[in-house]
Amino acid sequence: MSTEQARPPLPPFTLESAKEKVQKAEDAWNSCDPDRVALAYTEDSVWRNRADFFSGRPMIREFLKRKWAKELDYRLKKELWAFTGNRISVRFEYEWHDDAGFWFRSHGNEQWQFDELGLMQRREASINDVPIKEVDRKFHWSRPVAV
Template sequence: METRPPLPPFTFETSKEKVQAAEDAWNSRDPERVAGAYTEDSQWRNRSEFFSGRDKIKEFLKRKWEKELDYRLKKELWSFTDNRISVRFEYEWHDDAGFWYRSHGNEQWEFAENGLMRRREASINDVPIKESDRKFRWERTPVMSR
């Protein structure tokens, strides 16, 4: 059976590890890497989209990162229980016309016993910003091609 440590039940430290691992994966902008953290039948709500399964997750992420260019994300642990973690996040991106946005959101995660996420609920709001108002000024990281 596939596992993704740390496993539930979570502690403060293992919850922070899960959040950091998710931040690192999402900042890679690699749909395969991100989708590997979810169960094969994972249930998702992202904004107004509802879908399930790794293949749908990968399709969603490919679409997302074709639109949200130079995406950079920061996640913060909000709370946790035995097999659930809540996160607040912000990310910045620009569209193909060069307009910048900061997206603010909250996620609720539920994990299977093997440490893979079986449910993700995300609420997100986008705010237009000026490029000069960006918070996340990391160097551009190349996206790995397959």
């Protein structure tokens, strides 16, 4: 028996629960907190992100740390594309800039597969980056400053 905490909503998904799962993922990823985000995945979760293939929560955490060290002022929007049973497909866009100040909009899609506790077992992501000018950004957002 797993000692993992359930991450509702749980499969099988309805339209409402699939939308909720997508929104929770968007909120978590926008936190840019690798520890928080990694908890949504099974200990042995299998990932394909662009041309990177890896598995396991420690590898996910390390990947996310590298990602957000490179992709500064990251802001993501996800949209439910399709769902069935324990699977969800999303399209997304996110914007970020590198340490030289060049802005990008990244477009992609993801396929997710969940276990019975609502943890993601598998994530397949295809992503393309497009250089943009800062003035052409869609997603303006600033992180709250901790006091």
